[in-house]
Amino acid sequence: MTHTVEKIGGTSMSRVHELRDTLFIGDREGSDLYGRVFVVSAFGGITNLLLEHKKTGDAGVYAQFANADNDRGWHEALDRVAKAMIAAHEDVLDHPADVERATEWVHTRIEDARNALTDLQRLCNYGHFRLAEHLLQVRELLSGLGESHSAFVTAMLLQRAGVNARLVDLSGWRDEGDITLDDRITGAMSRVDPASEMPIVTGYAQCAEGLMREFDRGYSEVTFSKLAALTGASEAIIHKEFHLSSADPNLVGQDNVRKLGRTNYDVADQLSNMGMEAIHPKAAKTLRQAEVPLRVTNAFEPHDPGTLIDDQPADQPGVEIVTGLDVIALEVFEQDMVGVKGYDSAILDVLKRHDVRIVSKVSNANTITHYVDSSLKVMKRVEKDIAEIYPSAEIRSRKLAMASVIGRDLSTLSVLQRGLCAVADAGHSCIGAAQGARNVDVQFVMERDDLAACIKALHDAFVQPDDKAQNDSQNKTLKAAA
Secondary structure: OOOEEEEEOHHHHOOHHHHHHHHHOOOOOHHHHOOEEEEEOOOOOHHHHHOEOOOOOOEOHHHHHHOOOOOHHHHHHHHHHHHHHHHHHHHHOOOHHHHHHHHHHHHHHHHHHHHHHHHHHHHOOOOOOOHHHHHHHHHHHHHHHHHHHHHHHHHHHHHHOOOOEEEEOOOOOOOOOOOOHHHHHHHHHOOOOOOOOEEEEEOOOOOOOOHHHHHHHHHHHHHHHHHHHHOOOOEEEEEEOOOOEOOOHHHHOOOOOOEOOEEEHHHHHHHHHOOOOOOOHHHHHHHHHOOOOEEEEEOOOOOOOOEEEEOOOOOOOEOOEEEEEEEEEEEEEOHHHOOOOOHHHHHHHHHHHOOOEEEEEEEOOOEEEEEEEOOHHHHHHHHHHHHHHOOOOEEEEEEEEEEEEEOOEOOOOOHHHHHHHHHHHOOOOOOEEEEOOOOOEEEEEEOHHHHHHHHHHHHHHHOOHHHHHHHHHHHHHHHHHO
16 A cells, blocks of 8 residues: 655644544544554744754753753753643643553653762763764764654554554654664564554664754654655655645735645755755655655645645646845955955855855855855854955945745746835845756845835735736645545
């Protein structure tokens, strides 16, 4: 039989008891329940407590442990994780026996982790051992706790509802040996029959490669994509709390957005570049190379087919989505740059050294400007390093914003010209704009305070009401195909 591999994000996982009655079971009975493999993230907020807050940077267990002057901080942080985990499963489990079992699981795993970190801390008191050399393993160990907990709870929840759910824990907790990601997944799945079981798989997988070394907190999508590719899934599905839409409804109005319905991996890559990931680029690459189509759905609308992402071009030119993000413009002006090679590579080396993500770049005879996703604090260090290489250069960082109009095929639409006019008609102006020859995105640079208004103006200009009617028709076609 064919099967799907489906991923549920952390925010949705916090409502897993609702998903039990809709997404997991719904109107399915018997064998119709199966043929689906679910990859789960940690419950909402748990990974922030285990590592550090993704948005605010507030220290979790890992950050406290890595920078510990004493034991108190990380021990207290670990206690907060235990309380949050227990509160999370108490919210979704109905049966007292299940709550008791999940709470016992939390206490056992938390104390195991505490003992492991304490032993490591003691070991690193000796001069032959350096804590810094083990921090990546610590980060991975802590991350795996969140997904192991949510998968354990979800499997229990579904078993209580009569589903033959099976926990597949890839976290490697107390496993011997260090195996590759492929072997970790294939070994665990070799004992599973998706035709008669519903596997609940942890989003974190312990492996020799070390998922967090390259992907950090994007590891669950890497596990998800590898699982889909290695098991020959007919489709990979990501369940979010919202549809993949033409813009943020909070900016342009709920009644004005339209669901994409269908797009391709090229557009998904552009969205990632703008900080709006439909899927991690490396995970998308895995699915694309394995020829596994991706579907993004609203977890709480299980009968809606969502948006299909594959490798097919558009039938006709059209704008699909308008999005934006805050950026910093790093401008390096050097009068003697013209005709001289090497300036750009030296700047790129500095940006790479400081782990600065580049969104876009423009240059002329004597100026190179990188639009980056970073902070002014980091950019001050970047400026200092560049100034040491080019002491006569004028270097400055400026807080700006970038809006992007994206589609599989923007040819013949005059997006650059019409977009500039739309922004001007809304009473704003662009500092810069750029369009690549491939006609998949056009970028507009403006002051940060103007971003929201410019996104709305661009969306109004390119997403027409008749597109919505076309989208409704497309939905019917996709539902029939599904």
